[in-house]
Amino acid sequence: xxxxxxxxxxxxxxxxxxxxxxxxxxxxxxxxxxxxxxxxxxxxxxxxxxxxxxxxxxxxxxxxxxxxxxxxxxxxxxxxxxxxxxxxxxxxxxxxxxxxxxxxxxxxxxxxxxxxxxxxxxxxxxxxxxxxxxxxxxxxxxxxxxxxxxxxxxxxxxxxxxxxxxxxxxxxxxxxxxxxxxxxxxxxxxxxxxxxxxxxxxxxxxxxxxxxxxxxxxxxxxxxxxxxxxxxxxxxxxxxxxxxxxxxxxxxxxxxxxxxxxxxxxxxxxxxxxxxxxxxxxxxxxxxxxxxxxxxxxxxxxxxxxxxxxxxxxxxxxxxxxxxxxxxxxxxxxxxxxxxxxxxxxxxxxxxxxxxxxxxxxxxxxxxxxxxxxxxxxxxxxxxxxxxxxxxxxxxxxxxxxxxxxxxxxxxxxxxxxxxxxxxxxxxxxxxxxxxxxxxxxxxxxxxxxxxxxxxxxxxxxxxxxxxxxxxxxxxxxxxxxxxxxxxxxxxxxxxxxxxxxxxxxxxxxxxxxxxxxxxxxxxxxxxxxxxxxxxxxxxxxxxxxxxxxxxxxxxxxxxxxxxxxxxxxxxxxxxxxxxxxxxxxxxxxxxxxxxxxxxxxxxxxxxxxxxxxxxxxxxxxxxxxxxxxxxx
Numbered sequence: 058x059x060x061x062x063x064x065x066x067x068x069x070x071x072x073x074x075x076x077x078x079x080x081x082x083x084x085x086x087x088x089x090x091x092x093x094x095x096x097x098x099x100x101x102x103x104x105x106x107x108x109x110x111x112x113x114x115x116x117x118x119x120x121x122x123x124x125x126x127x128x129x130x131x132x133x134x135x136x137x138x139x140x141x142x143x144x145x146x147x148x149x150x151x152x153x154x155x156x157x158x159x160x161x162x163x164x165x166x167x168x169x170x171x172x173x174x175x176x177x178x179x180x181x182x183x184x185x186x187x188x189x190x191x192x193x194x195x196x197x198x199x200x201x202x203x204x205x206x207x208x209x210x211x212x213x214x215x216x217x218x219x220x221x222x223x224x225x226x227x228x229x230x231x232x233x234x235x236x237x238x239x240x241x242x243x244x245x246x247x248x249x250x251x252x253x254x255x256x257x258x259x260x261x262x263x264x265x266x267x268x269x270x271x272x273x274x275x276x277x278x279x280x281x282x283x284x285x286x287x288x289x290x291x292x293x294x295x296x297x298x299x300x301x302x303x304x305x306x307x308x309x310x311x312x313x314x315x316x317x318x319x320x321x322x323x324x325x326x327x328x329x330x331x332x333x334x335x336x337x338x339x340x341x342x343x344x345x346x347x348x349x350x351x352x353x354x355x356x357x358x359x360x361x362x363x364x365x366x367x368x369x370x371x372x373x374x375x376x377x378x379x380x381x382x383x384x385x386x387x388x389x390x391x392x393x394x395x396x397x398x399x400x401x402x403x404x405x406x407x408x409x410x411x412x413x414x415x416x417x418x419x420x421x422x423x424x425x426x427x428x429x430x431x432x433x434x435x436x437x438x439x440x441x442x443x444x445x446x447x448x449x450x451x452x453x454x455x456x457x458x459x460x461x462x463x464x465x466x467x468x469x470x471x472x473x474x475x476x477x478x479x480x481x482x483x484x485x486x487x488x489x490x491x492x493x494x495x496x497x498x499x500x501x502x503x504x505x506x507x508x509x510x511x512x513x514x515x516x517x518x519x520x521x522x523x524x525x526x527x528x529x530x531x532x533x534x535x536x537x538x539x540x541x542x543x544x545x546x547x548x549x550x551x552x553x554x555x556x557x558x559x560x561x562x563x564x565x566x567x568x569x570x571x572x573x574x575x576x577x578x579x580x581x582x583x584x585x586x587x588x589x590x591x592x593x594x595x596x597x598x599x600x601x602x603x604x605x606x607x608x609x610x611x612x613x614x615x616x617x618x619x620x621x622x623x624x625x626x627x628x629x630x631x632x633x634x635x636x637x638x639x640x641x642x643x644x645x646x647x648x649x650x651x652x653x654x655x656x657x658x659x660x661x662x663x664x665x666x667x668x669x670x671x672x673x674x675x676x677x678x679x680x681x682x683x684x685x686x687x688x689x690x
Contacts, residue, residue, distance in 0.1 A: 080154030093126030133183030140203035214262035218270035307468020401462035478602030481507035495566035577649035602657035
C-alpha cells in the first residue's frame with residue numbers, strides 16, 4: 058500500500074512541477090496495476106515497398122516502475138552483413154521528466170552475437186543502463202535498414218507479463234502488388250484497431266492493462282494479443298521467395314535451402330551402405346544410421362548461410378563432425394537417402410511455450426529442425442542434435458505440436474508424438490530397514506518411461522559429485538542422508554531408464570519418548586503447493602500427464618511394533634487420482650503403497666483453487682507418519 062501511495066504522489070508531483078515532455082504525469086494510473094513497466098507511447102514504422110530494402114523506424118517511451126521492470130527496456134538492435142543500424146539513440150528521464158542520461162550511437166557497444174554459435178555474422182549494437190532511481194523513463198529511437206524482407210517482426214502491443222501499454226502503433230507501408238498478409242490473435246477484450254489504406258496498414262492499441270503471470274497458465278502465445286505479418290514475395294540474403302501457403306513454403310525450402318547441400322564423399326556412401334547391408338527394413342537401417350550420426354558428430358550452433366536457415370554442406374558435416382540442428386538434420390537425411398530410406402526435413406517451434414501453426418497463414422517462424430521418417434500413416438521423429446537420445450525419442454522439447462515437413466510435393470503440416478499419461482510412468486520400489494535408534498538404510502529402485510525417462514537418461518554421464526547433488530536436490534526434504542552406491546541402466550531400445558541406489562539416513566525416525574514416528578514415503582514426497590492467486594484470470598493448464606507408483610517395504614526393529622496403521626485414503630478429482638494404503642505382512646514388516654495420476658488438460662480459471670487444494674492434500678498425506686512403539690516387558 059505504501060508503494061502505491063508513493064507512486065501516486067510522484068504522478069501528482071510530476072503534474073505540478075515538471076515542464077518536460079517526458080514524465081509520468083500523463084500516464085493512466087490504472088495501468089500501474091500488476092505492472093513493472095508501462096509502454097507510454099510507441100510508434101514503429103515499417104516500409105516494405107521495396108523488398109530489397111526493408112526500413113524500420115522505432116520510437117518508444119517506456120516507464121520502468123521498479124527493478125523487475127529493468128528487463129523490459131531492451132536497448133539494442135541486431136544487424137548482419139545484409140543489414141545496418143542507421144541510427145540509435147536513448148534518453149533517460151526521472152519520474153518528473155528531468156533528463157538524466159543521453160546516449161548516442163557512438164556510446165553503444167558493438168559486439169558479435171555469437172553466443173553459443175561457433176560462427177555467426179550477426180552483431181548487436183546495444184547498451185546496458187544501470188538505473189540509480191525508480192521510477193524512470195526511457196526514450197528509445199532507432200532506424201534500421203535490411204536487405205531481407207522475409208521476416209517482419211510480429212506486433213506484440215503487450216511485451217510480456219507485468220507490462221502494460223498506454224499506446225502502441227505499428228504502421229506498415231507496402232507496394233500495392235505485394236500487400237502484407239496478417240493474422241491477428243487474442244485481440245478480444247482489448248482496445249485494438251486495424252485500419253487499411255491503399256498502401257498502408259495501421260495497428261493501434263490503447264490502454265492495455267498488464268497481464269499478471271500466473272502459475273500453470275497456457276502458452277503465452279494463446280494469451281497475449283499479437284498480429285503476425287508476412288509478405289508473399291520477399292528477399293532473404295539476395296534469394297527471392299514467393300510463399301502463399303505451406304505447400305509453396307516447402308517447395309521454396311526444398312529448392313533454395315536443401316537442393317545443393319546433400320552430397321557426400323564416395324567413401325562415406327560406401328561405409329553407410331556396408332553398415333546397413335544386413336538390414337531388411339527401413340527402421341533397421343534408420344536405427345543404425347541414427348546411431349552412426351550420434352557416435353560421429355556433435356552439436357554446435359552456426360548462424361550463417363541464407364539468414365541462418367540454410368544447412369551447411371553435408372560433406373562439411375561429414376568432414377568436420379559437427380553442425381547445428383539444420384546441418385545435422387540434413388546430414389542424417391542425406392545418409393538415409395543414400396540407402397533408400399525416405400525422410401522429411403522438418404521445421405518446428407521447440408521449447409516449453411508452444412507456438413501454434415496457423416494452417417491458413419504460412420510464415421517463416423521456426424527455431425529448430427528435426428527429421429521425420431514416414432512409416433505408413435505414422436512418422437518417427439528424430440532429434441538429430443542429441444548424442445544420447447534413443448531412436449524415436451523426442452521428449453518435451455518438441456512433443457505434441459504442429460510442424461512443417463518438407464515432402465517432395467512441398468510443405469505439409471504434421472504433428473509430433475503425443476506422450477499420453479499412461480506412458481509417462483515412474484515405478485519406485487524400496488526396501489527399508491529401521492534400526493532401534495531411528496536410523497534408516499534403504500535400497501531404492503526406480504523405473505521411468507515416457508516423459509519421465511526424459512528427466513533421467515543423462516544421469517550416467519554425470520560425475521559422482523553431480524549424481525550426489527542430483528539426489529540431494531531430488532530428496533531435499535531428507536536431512537543428512539548418504540548415497541552409498543548407485544547403478545543406472547539405460548535401455549535405449551525400449552526407452553526405459555532404471556535407477557538402483559542405496560542410502561543411509563541417520564535419525565530419520567523422530568523419537569517420541571521411547572517410540573518413533575516414521576514416514577514411510579521416503580522417496581517421493583510432494584513438497585510443492587501452488588501459490589494462492591487472488592482473482593485468477595488465466596485457465597489452469599496441465600501440460601503433461603503422468604503416473605507415479607511407489608511400493609515401500611519397511612522392516613522395523615524387533616523390539617518395536619505397530620499397533621495402529623493410518624487409514625487408507627483415495628482422493629479423486631478431475632485433475633487426477635491419489636491413493637495410499639498401509640498393510641502389515643508379518644509382525645515386524647509393513648508395506649506402504651502410493652499411486653498418483655495427474656491428468657493432462659486445460660480447465661477454467663475457477664478450478665485453480667480446487668487443483669491447489671488437491672495438491673495441498675497430497676503434500677499433507679505424503680508426510681503421513683506411523684507410530685513405531687517400543688515393546689515394554
